[in-house]
Amino acid sequence: MAVLQLQKDLDKLSRSAKLADAVEDVDNIIDLLTAARERVAAANDPHTTCLTLTKLQNPIKEELDGLNRDLNQVYKAWNEFNKSLKTAFSKDTLPTEHDPMEPHSALINRAIAMHLLREGQFGVASTFINELQPSSETLPTFQSRTQMSPSTSTFHPSSSRSQPPTDTLITDADIPSDLTAFQSQALQSSFADMYSILSALKAQNLLPAINWARENHVELEARGSNLEFELCKLQFIWLFKGSSVNGLPDSQENGVLGALKYGRATFNRFQHRHLHEIQQLACALVYSPNLAESPYGPVFDISAAFEDVASSFTREFCSLLGLSAESPLYVAATAGALALPVLAKYTSLAKAKGTEWTTTDELAFETPLPKSxxxxxxxxxxxxxxxxxxxxxxxxxPCGHVLARESLQKLAKGSRYKCPYCPSEGIVKDAKEIIL
Ligand SMILES: [Zn+2]
Structure with a gap:
């Protein structure tokens, strides 16, 4: 319920708190002043100067009053929203002994910079990275900067606490060069490409994504990716379904005829791997007047297809850049938001009972995270x-059964073992480690 209320308040905020009005007021004032200055300069006599300045007083006052009114509205809306934020997130600090992320502000900054780049917010990313660069002797840290901002301080609820001992892998000092790397033209233009291809996909335009997949087909194939074929297949179906889906008139280039032409020109290159699917697409031509009732109906159901190809495109694009498909910041913040209530409950219960959390690498409770x-x-x-x-x-x-290495060593007699689950026997060194 709190979330719904917060959403309502946020909508209200975005409706009422318009800084644009205030900016317009300021622009008007600047226009008035500039015009007056020109008039004074052009006439170049004391009388005109006096007259112009006198004439200026009232309109300027009106504009300034208007500016104050507009700004007040913004402040009022902000204050109201702050109140609802406080109501929705009543706990401002977690009842934990220390914040394990506190010495890792460099990592957090990195995740934020990466997230902004992935979202195509290049200007914001660049400002963020610039502001993090050491401008003087003292190295600005993320914590000290964000204390002013209520929206980001949630990432660092305990930033005002005393510093725990720094036994960390990466410190702030290691990062500047690393963060500057994010400003490299190559990385930014890669993400700009990804962003524009994704925008096109959102508008159901597959061609930029198909071109990208074709340019990178060697790497994609090496990864066992079907992305290029999936995109071309969707393009075929999109054309096939014609005007009802894509709004274009049926012609030689669109509708069943257009799809046939596209398939002939494109599918050749996929025959060795996707022959069966291509046959299905071709056979569907026979049923075109009544496709939904045909055996190929499900193949041609593309209600979720554009979202699916967009997410596999993002995954492949990021993995060719050596990155994970999902933004780590998004995943961490979402997972944290899902798991925090359980953590908070656990800690307060543990405190009440006087028990302590003793395991170091393991959570003492289950977290309700989705499989993804x-x-x-x-x-x-x-x-x-x-x-x-x-x-x-x-x-x-070798028989396919899996157990822990130590268990196998305990079971083994000398170099030989007998599988505890089936009659097969073998040599210990034939057991292969599994990496999960
Ligand atoms: Zn076995």
Whole structure:
């Protein structure tokens, strides 16, 4: 409920708090002053100067009053929204002993810069990175800058606390050169390309994405990606369904005829890998008047197809740049927002009972995250019932059964073992480590 109310308040804020009105007032004042200056300069006599200045007084006062009125409205709306923010997020600090991210502001800055670039906010990213560069002896840190801003301080709820010992991998001092790298023209133009291709996809224009996939088809194929074919297939269906989907009149270039022409020109190159799907698309031509009832109906249902190709395009594009498909900042903030209530509840309960959280690398409770946010698969050894770790990784036996390495070593007699789950036997060194 709080979220709904917050959304309402945000809508209200964006309706009423228009700085543009205030800017217009200021522009008007500047226009009045400039005109007056020109008049004074042109006439070049004391009488005109006096007259012009006197005439200026009232309009300027009116404009200034208007400016104050407009600004007051903005302030009022901001204050109201701040109140609703406070109501919606009543806990301003988490009841934890220390904030593990506190010494890692450099990493957070990096994630923010990357996120802005991914979103195509190049100007904002550039300002952000510039402001982080050390301008004098003292290195500005993210915490000190963001304390002024209520919207970003949520990432650092405990920034005012005392510093914990810094035993960190990356410190602020390591980052400046790293962050400047984000300003490289190459990276920015890569993201600009991604952004413009995604915008085209949103408008159901597949051609820029198809061109990109064709240019990069060697790398994509090496990754086992079907992106280029999926895009071309969707283009075929989009043409095939014609005016009802794309609004273009049926012609030699659109509708069933257009699709046929497109397929003939394009699908040749995909025959070795996608023959079956191409056959389906071709056979559907026979059913074109009654496609939905035909066996090919589901193939031609493209209600979610543009979103699907957009997300696989983003994934492939980012992976060719060596990046994850989702913005790490988005994932971390969303996962945090989902998991924080449980953490807060756990900590207050633990405090009340006087118990402590003793495990270091493990959460003492389950977090309600969706599958898409689970990155580290875990494996529990069926023999020892313990979770595998980096030092005790899961291993797969030639028979296909998997257990923890230590369990296998305990089971083994000398260099030989007998699988605990099937009759097969073998040599310990044939067991291969599995990387999850
Ligand atoms: Zn076995």
């Amino acid at each position: 946010m689970m990155y580290h698969s875990i494996f529990v050894c069926p023999v020892s019932r313990g979770q595998t770790t980096e030092s005790n990784p899961p291993v797969i036996l």
